[in-house]
Amino acid sequence: MACLLGKKISVTGGTGTLALECGKALLEHGLSGLALLDINPAPTFSAFQDEFPDRKIVVHRCDVTSAADLERVMKTVEQELGSIDILCCFAGVVGCVPSLSMTPEEWRRTLDINTTGAFLSAQAAGRVMRERGNGGSIVFIASMSAHRVNFPQPQAAYNASKAALLHLSHSLAAEWAVYGIRVNTISPGYMDTILNEGAGLEKARRIWQERTPMGRMGAPQELTGPLVLMCSRFAGAYVTGTDLVVDGTFVLAGSGSIKTDYYPFCFAGGQTVF
Numbered sequence: 574m575a576c577l578l579g580k581k582i583s584v585t586g587g588t589g590t591l592a593l594e595c596g597k598a599l600l601e602h603g604l605s606g607l608a609l610l611d612i613n614p615a616p617t618f619s620a621f622q623d624e625f626p627d628r629k630i631v632v633h634r635c636d637v638t639s640a641a642d643l644e645r646v647m648k649t650v651e652q653e654l655g656s657i658d659i660l661c662c663f664a665g666v667v668g669c670v671p672s673l674s675m676t677p678e679e680w681r682r683t684l685d686i687n688t689t690g691a692f693l694s695a696q697a698a699g700r701v702m703r704e705r706g707n708g709g710s711i712v713f714i715a716s717m718s719a720h721r722v723n724f725p726q727p728q729a730a731y732n733a734s735k736a737a738l739l740h741l742s743h744s745l746a747a748e749w750a751v752y753g754i755r756v757n758t759i760s761p762g763y764m765d766t767i768l769n770e771g772a773g774l775e776k777a778r779r780i781w782q783e784r785t786p787m788g789r790m791g792a793p794q795e796l797t798g799p800l801v802l803m804c805s806r807f808a809g810a811y812v813t814g815t816d817l818v819v820d821g822t823f824v825l826a827g828s829g830s831i832k833t834d835y836y837p838f839c840f841a842g843g844q845t846v847f
């Protein structure tokens with residue numbers, strides 16, 4: 574299925590685990606140009622270029638909290654790739670901080686990157702799409718945490734930042750339909766990424782798996798099908814303002830109660846758990 578044939582895409586948080594997996598899948602589905610935008614641009618993309626030598630792949634350092642950075646980078650990408658037809662916003666951070674001791678800076682950082690960063694990215698790419706007049710597709714990576722409060726990990730800022738993305742996408746979908754720009758979200762459940770690995774996380778992983786009716790975390794590749802659908806001008810042509818939950822039924826059925834002896838564990842070292 575080459576439903577993305579000739580399309581050009583920008584991906585924020587583009588060198589993160591899920592973004593790279595999705596970038597590869599989009600290339601496999603015919604994407605002709607890929608721009609990975611990240612505050613920490615890593616050299617990993619060169620593997621893509623070897624695998625897809627006929628595609629244009631670029632990487633730029635970009636901070637999604639900076640409107641100026643985004644404006645500049647989107648214009649550069651438009652010149653390099655020839656257009657921007659799709660934007661996928663993966664840039665995100667999470668922190669486990671009890672709300673009573675959270676500083677205003679910690680709160681603002683999460684909202685700045687996850688929510689404001691997604692809005693500014695959409696605005697910068699949306700301007701390019703409107704000018705070119707060919708429509709486009711924008712996908713925000715939200716989370717199951719936009720639907721349910723993860724417990725016991727204390728992550729109020731993350732949960733709020735992701736819930737806001739759902740309504741942001743509804744609002745932009747309505748506002749930008751006139752330009753042919755579709756705006757959707759994907760809400761992953763617990764994904765088996767490097768962030769959710771490590772010696773200290775076995776207990777948490779067991780809990781997450783027990784609370785997910787499918788009995789396991791998701792593999793990063795399992796996000797790629799939904800993303801291709803939302804990016805595709807053909808398969809996803811009438812899909813806008815929609816959220817696709819990819820979570821092994823965690824949100825619908827898995828957020829039950831939990832033994833309290835697990836609770837202290839989740840505060841250990843302020844570690845990042847989704």
Ligand SMILES: NC(=O)c1ccc[n+]([C@@H]2O[C@H](COP(=O)([O-])OP(=O)(O)OC[C@H]3O[C@@H](n4cnc5c(N)ncnc54)[C@H](O)[C@@H]3O)[C@@H](O)[C@H]2O)c1
Pocket residue numbers: 585586587588589590591592610611612613635636637638662663664665666667686690714715716717760761762763764765766768769847
């Ligand atoms: N991994 C999961 O289980 C899971 C579950 C639900 C939702 N998500 C969401 O999926 C997205 C990707 O997650 P991931 O697991 O691949 O994490 P990741 O840490 O591998 O990727 C996030 C990327 O965002 C980048 N980033 C952070 N701040 C930035 C900024 N200011 N400007 C530009 N880039 C910035 C990071 O450098 C990183 O490359 C995140 O938004 C996350 O909230 C992940």
